[in-house]
Amino acid sequence: MVQYTNAHLDASFAALSDVTRRGVLEQLGRAEASITDLAEKFNMTLTGMKKHVSVLEQAGLVSTEKVGRVRTCKIGPHRLQEATAWLEKYRQLWAARFDELDGVVEDLKQREEKFDGRKKRE
Amino acid sequence: MKNHTTVERKSERELVVTRTFDGPARIVFEAWTQPDLFKRWWVPKSMGMSLLSCEMDVRVGGKYRLVFGQGMEFFGRYIEVTPYSRLVWTNDEGGEGGPVTTVSFQERGGKTLLVMHELYSSKEALDAAGTGAADAMGETFGQLDELLVALGASGRS
Numbered sequence A: 001m002v003q004y005t006n007a008h009l010d011a012s013f014a015a016l017s018d019v020t021r022r023g024v025l026e027q028l029g030r031a032e033a034s035i036t037d038l039a040e041k042f043n044m045t046l047t048g049m050k051k052h053v054s055v056l057e058q059a060g061l062v063s064t065e066k067v068g069r070v071r072t073c074k075i076g077p078h079r080l081q082e083a084t085a086w087l088e089k090y091r092q093l094w095a096a097r098f099d100e101l102d103g104v105v106e107d108l109k110q111r112e113e114k115f116d117g118r119k120k121r122e
Numbered sequence B: 001m002k003n004h005t006t007v008e009r010k011s012e013r014e015l016v017v018t019r020t021f022d023g024p025a026r027i028v029f030e031a032w033t034q035p036d037l038f039k040r041w042w043v044p045k046s047m048g049m050s051l052l053s054c055e056m057d058v059r060v061g062g063k064y065r066l067v068f069g070q071g072m073e074f075f076g077r078y079i080e081v082t083p084y085s086r087l088v089w090t091n092d093e094g095g096e097g098g099p100v101t102t103v104s105f106q107e108r109g110g111k112t113l114l115v116m117h118e119l120y121s122s123k124e125a126l127d128a129a130g131t132g133a134a135d136a137m138g139e140t141f142g143q144l145d146e147l148l149v150a151l152g153a154s155g156r157s
Helices: A002-016 A019-030 A035-041 A046-058 A078-121 B025-033 B035-042 B123-133 B139-156
Strands: A062-067 A070-075 B006-011 B014-021 B051-056 B063-068 B073-082 B086-090 B100-108 B111-119
Touching (some): A002 A019, A019 A035, A019 A062, A019 A070, A035 A070, A046 A062, A078 B014, A078 B025, A078 B123, B025 B100, B025 B111, B035 B051
Antiparallel strands (some): A062 A070, B051 B063, B063 B073, B073 B086, B100 B111
């Protein structure tokens, strides 16, 4: 969990470390916008804006959807965070179970080794 | 060093959990199919729950039932049992159309790769199961949310 959360937070905070990207988030907090809108608003090339949006998207702070030739960006996906959080909880549950199962497997292996040892001696 | 457990959402309706065990498939399979062994690992101490009873009739059509202290139970029936390699069962505690769980055991070089696959009837069913399993969200995510809200609010002013 720690590792996972840290990786996620690193991506989020790295995304937020740039003034343009924070501006884009503020902008999208008000309304959805296309990449073209955002590029104009921030006086940037389309390619430059695409890169910023892609960083935000990878951090889960922005989601985009392409309809026809226009890619619309919006804040979020908050739901993605929930999704990854419950998946991580689920992983922790199974990791805890399987760590206990390791102990059971070890016991059974040792029991068999003893048994085999006895058989060989007989 | 413990082996790593991975969880992946394969599709809208499928979850896959994988883990390698340092023992032959026969032994890992036994730990999944013998109640006295199963009880030792299914409820880890960190869960803070206890398993009151565990019945398993491990054969095709046979039933299983796990009863917990808090009036919670899990039950269903086995629909495929292939010794040391594959188990498939239904999860019927939520009524009809519950998820189907498939566990496969693949042995290689004395180790066993376990793959547990859960197929839900719909995306909504999987989402609901997930949300129920994780009502407590990490504090760090909460803090990040607050930060986003603050950013959004400052954008509006």
